[in-house]
Amino acid sequence: MTELAEALRRQIAQTGPLTVAEYMTTCLLHPRLGYYTTRDPLGANGDFVTAPEISQMFGELIGLALAQSWLDRGAPSPFVLAELGPGRGTLMADLLRATKGVPGFHDAAQIHLVEASHTLRARQRDILAAYEVTWVDAVDEMPPMPLFLVANEFFDCLPIRQFLRDGDGWRERVVTVQDDMLVFALTDATPLAALNHRLEDTHNGDLVETCAASEAIACTLGERISTEGGVALIIDYGSEISLGDTFQAVRAQQKESPLAQPGEADLTAHVDFGALARNAAPATASALVPQGVWLERLGIVERARSLASRMTGAALENHIAGLRRLTHPDEMGTLFRIIALHDGRATPPGLEPAQ
Numbered sequence: 234m235t236e237l238a239e240a241l242r243r244q245i246a247q248t249g250p251l252t253v254a255e256y257m258t259t260c261l262l263h264p265r266l267g268y269y270t271t272r273d274p275l276g277a278n279g280d281f282v283t284a285p286e287i288s289q290m291f292g293e294l295i296g297l298a299l300a301q302s303w304l305d306r307g308a309p310s311p312f313v314l315a316e317l318g319p320g321r322g323t324l325m326a327d328l329l330r331a332t333k334g335v336p337g338f339h340d341a342a343q344i345h346l347v348e349a350s351h352t353l354r355a356r357q358r359d360i361l362a363a364y365e366v367t368w369v370d371a372v373d374e375m376p377p378m379p380l381f382l383v384a385n386e387f388f389d390c391l392p393i394r395q396f397l398r399d400g401d402g403w404r405e406r407v408v409t410v411q412d413d414m415l416v417f418a419l420t421d422a423t424p425l426a427a428l429n430h431r432l433e434d435t436h437n438g439d440l441v442e443t444c445a446a447s448e449a450i451a452c453t454l455g456e457r458i459s460t461e462g463g464v465a466l467i468i469d470y471g472s473e474i475s476l477g478d479t480f481q482a483v484r485a486q487q488k489e490s491p492l493a494q495p496g497e498a499d500l501t502a503h504v505d506f507g508a509l510a511r512n513a514a515p516a517t518a519s520a521l522v523p524q525g526v527w528l529e530r531l532g533i534v535e536r537a538r539s540l541a542s543r544m545t546g547a548a549l550e551n552h553i554a555g556l557r558r559l560t561h562p563d564e565m566g567t568l569f570r571i572i573a574l575h576d577g578r579a580t581p582p583g584l585e586p587a588q
Contacts, residue, residue, distance in 0.1 A: 237266040237496035242410050250407035250418060253480060254392035254445070256491075257500050261390065262349060266496045269350040282486070283386050284468070284524075284565065285324035288555035290540070291385075292327025294531040295466060298582045299328070299381045300335045302464040305579035309462065310341035312379040317347045317372070317450075318387035322357035328383070329364060343367070345375045372453045380463035382454070388509070389469050389501040391446040393480065396428060398439045403428055406440070408492065415492040435476070442475045442502055448512040454574055455513030464581050465516075465574040471504030472570075473521055479503035506572050510587070519573040519584040525566025528559060530583035 237260065245251060251259075261268045284291040303312065316325050325346070332338050344366045348354050354368055369375060395406035402422035409418045431441050454465050471479075482491040484498035491500055510518035537556045544552055560566045573581045580586050 235266075235494055235496050237263060238415060238494075240266065241408075241415060241495055242413070245408070245410050250409040250420075252394050252405065252407055254394045256408040256495075257392040257480075260495045260498075260500055261392075263496065268496055268499060270352065271496070272352060283320055284559055284569070285320065285327060285385065287558050288552070289327045290533055290536050290556070291528070291559060292324040293331035293536065294528060294533060295324065295383050295385075296328030296331040298466065298531060299383065299464065300332045300338050302575070302579065302581045303338060303341075303379075303381055304335070306379065306462055306576070308337055308341070309379040310337065311343055312341055312381060312463065313345050313375050314342040315345040315347065315372075315375060315380060315382040317382065317384035318390065319346045319348055319357055320353060320386075322346075322360040324383065324385060325357075326360050329361075342381075343376070343378075345369055347372060347375075372450055372457070375457075377457070377461055379461050380454075380457050380465070382463070382465040383468070384465065385468045387469070388444070388447050388450075388467065388504045389471070390499075391444050391450075393442045393444045393502045395440055395442050395478065395480065396425065398431075398435050398437055398441070400437060401432060415495070417492070434474070439476060440478050442479060442505065444502070444505065444508070447504070448508055451509045451512040451574070455516035458513075458516040458574055458576050462576045462578075464576070466571060466581065467504075467506075467509065467574070468524060468569060468571045469504040469506075470568045470570070471506050473505075473507045475503070475505040475508070506570065510572065510574075513574045516574045517577045518587050519575070519580055520587045521570050521572050522584055523562075523567045524569035524571055525560035525562060527571050527583045528566075533560060 262270060264270060319325055344364055346357060346366060346368050348368055396403040397406060397419060399422035401424060403425045404419040404422045407418055407420060408415055435441060458465060479502045480491055482489050482498040482500050484494060489498060506521050541549060541552055558564045573584050575581060
C-alpha cells in the first residue's frame with residue numbers, strides 16, 4: 234500500500250467517502266505525494282507517451298495550423314500563444330520552430346503555459362530557454378488579448394464524478410474503505426437537476442461522467458475567444474457524449490485499477506467533447522474530427538516523406554512507426570479526436586464547421 238493510500242484511508246475514516254473527483258485530485262496533485270507533483274511521467278521510461286514525444290511532426294502541424302488561423306484573423310498583435318498542460322514543453326518547442334518563418338508571428342506572440350507541476354515546469358524551462366515564457370496556474374490569469382491555444386491530453390486529466398442511473402435518480406460512485414482496502418461504492422439514489430437532460434438518452438444502470446473543471450475552463454475559453462478573438466485546438470481521447478465507465482489508471486505504460494497504487498499511477502477519463510462545446514458558447518465549436526484524419530488533412534504524410542528522405546536505419550524505422558502511431562485507426566488515429574473553439578471567423582485548417 235502506498236503512503237498516499239494510507240493517508241486516504243485515514244481521511245475517509247474521519248470525513249467519509251470521497252467522490253471520484255476528490256480522489257482523483259488528491260492522487261494527482263497532493264502537494265507531497267501526488268503523481269504530478271513528484272515526477273516527470275512522460276517518455277519511454279515514464280508511464281505514458283504523448284503525441285509530441287512520438288514525433289516532431291505533431292507539434293509542427295499544430296503550430297502551422299495556429300499560425301494560419303492567426304493570419305486568417307488579420308495577424309493581431311500582440312496575442313497570447315498558450316498551451317494547457319504542456320508536459321515537457323516538446324509540443325511548444327516544435328510549434329515555435331515550425332512557425333519561425335511566419336512573418337510577425339513570433340514578435341506578436343506572448344507565450345503562456347498553464348502548468349500545475351513544478352517538476353514539469355522545470356523541464357519546460359529548459360527546453361524553451363530561448364524564449365520568453367510566462368507560467369500561470371489557470372486560464373483566467375492570461376492577459377485579455379486574442380488567444381491562440383492548444384490543449385493536448387489536458388482535459389482527460391481533470392477530475393470527474395461518476396453517476397449510475399437508478400430509475401429517475403442517480404447513485405454517485407464514491408471511494409471508501411472495506412477490509413482496510415480502498416473500494417468503490419454507491420450512494421443512495423437521488424434526483425439531480427444537473428443530469429435531467431441525460432434521462433432522455435440513458436437507461437437504468439447506465440453510468441455517466443461529469444467534469445465541472447472541464448466545463449469551467451471551456452466557459453472561460455469561450456468567453457475569452459468570443460470577446461477577444463482567437464482559436465483553441467483541443468486534442469484528446471473521448472467522444473461527443475459521456476456514456477460508460479472510462480476512469481482508468483496507467484503505470485509503466487500498462488493499465489491497472491485506479492485504486493491499486495494511489496499517487497503512483499496516472500489517472501484519466503475520456504473527454505466529453507459535447508459538454509466542452511456547449512459550455513464554450515458563445516464561442517463557435519467546430520465538428521469533432523479524428524486525429525488521424527486531421528493530421529492527414531494538414532499534410533503529415535507529405536511532411537513525413539520530406540523528413541524520411543534524410544533518414545536511414547533505425548531513425549527511419551522509428552519515423553515510420555511514429556507516423557503510423559499518430560494516424561492509423563488502430564493506434565491513436567481514431568481514439569484521439571480534435572475540436573476547435575473559435576471566434577466564428579475562419580474555421581481552423583483541417584476542421585469543418587459543426588453541423
